[in-house]
Amino acid sequence: MAYAAIQDLVAxxxxxxxxxxxxxxxxxxxSYDVNRVNLILEDASSEIDSYVRRRYATPISxxxxxxxxxxxxxxxxxxxxxxxxxxxxxxxxxxxxxLAWLKDxxxxxxxxxxATGNAMQQGRTRPIYGDSTQPAGPGxxxxxxxxxxxxxxxx
Numbered sequence: 001m002a003y004a005a006i007q008d009l010v011a012x013x014x015x016x017x018x019x020x021x022x023x024x025x026x027x028x029x030x031s032y033d034v035n036r037v038n039l040i041l042e043d044a045s046s047e048i049d050s051y052v053r054r055r056y057a058t059p060i061s062x063x064x065x066x067x068x069x070x071x072x073x074x075x076x077x078x079x080x081x082x083x084x085x086x087x088x089x090x091x092x093x094x095x096x097x098x099l100a101w102l103k104d105x106x107x108x109x110x111x112x113x114x115a116t117g118n119a120m121q122q123g124r125t126r127p128i129y130g131d132s133t134q135p136a137g138p139g140x141x142x143x144x145x146x147x148x149x150x151x152x153x154x155x
Contacts, residue, residue, distance in 0.1 A: 052105050
């Protein structure tokens, strides 16, 4: 499932930019390769999933605007490569920024606004010891979330 559509790319960067990046170099008819653009949007979405799947069940639904933007930035960078084209310095920096943000999302330093559920909480009856989702302190259910005293010897 792609987190963005061709219309999202057009809304962010304009149709002329999309034609420039994904147009057929042999034809000057003002069109672009829809299949190639959709494939690259899918690839960008898969790349996003690879960063966030340790925190969120993928594909993420509902799709937030931050995911749409991230998908568009990654897709634009990919579209700008090949056929004698290179991404602009601004595209390179935007991609680096998005990948850093995705790393933060994957590590739990940043949270997705519209995502529901946490992959670490879904399908797990007892979190791994040290999991940031486990309750701590007095009153925590020690039967479900054993603390250090549970471990009687070296692992």
